[in-house]
Amino acid sequence: MEEKRLIDLIDELMTKLNSTKTSHPHGRWTETPKSKSTTSKKPRRSKTAYQLKISLNGIRPPIWRRVLVPGHATFHDLHLIIQEAMGWEQAHLYEFDFGSVLIGIPDGWDSFQLEKELMDARRIPLQQWLTEEKQKFLYIYDFGDYWRHTVTVEKIETLPKPLERATCLKGKRACPPEDCGGVYGYLELLEAAAQKDSLADPELRELVDWMYDMKGEDFDPDAFDVEEANERLAYIRL
Incomplete structure (x- = not known):
């Protein structure tokens, strides 16, 4: 019993230590300010919906997904949507790059060292930045392996009522494994x-x-199952 309690205490301590530090390619390891809240008020639900195409850069034949997402979803929501639609495992940091502005999770980053303005992905709805069809921006996942995805706004639609969840419409090829270089x-x-x-x-x-x-032993790099992607997306509350 004492051994189990000791293991539980160690696990709790390691969780706290890991939650107070983060990193960014433009900054250095820092402590996350404990006074900052990691939650934010959700934007009001919107009837606007975006059809987005997410393409993983640098690989041929292409690996891509087409998703339909509500305009009130935040960029952090979009991060989660891309993770589940692509097949990533939410194991690393991320950012959205709009050229002069980065959108990500700023806690613990030395923002004064960044070359670009950094905005909080948890507080910014898509409809604030996605304003026209054919607009493109980058989603970068894992600052080590540095997976770059081009996100294209294919359509902007006004629906009879707000979407309650994201949907994957189509895609091609399997997602690479995490930490493969x-x-x-x-x-x-x-x-x-x-x-x-x-x-x-x-x-x-x-x-x-x-x-x-x-x-998995049955891994096929050319395969993609849209139904499995939508099963994963169903767990994301928007």
């Missing part, structure tokens, strides 16, 4: 997997085995 690391993995049975390099064989451990 970014675009070039993933392409090398796919090349090695294509000749797995004849690989002489034990390290390459080990990496390929790791990929299938992460994604």
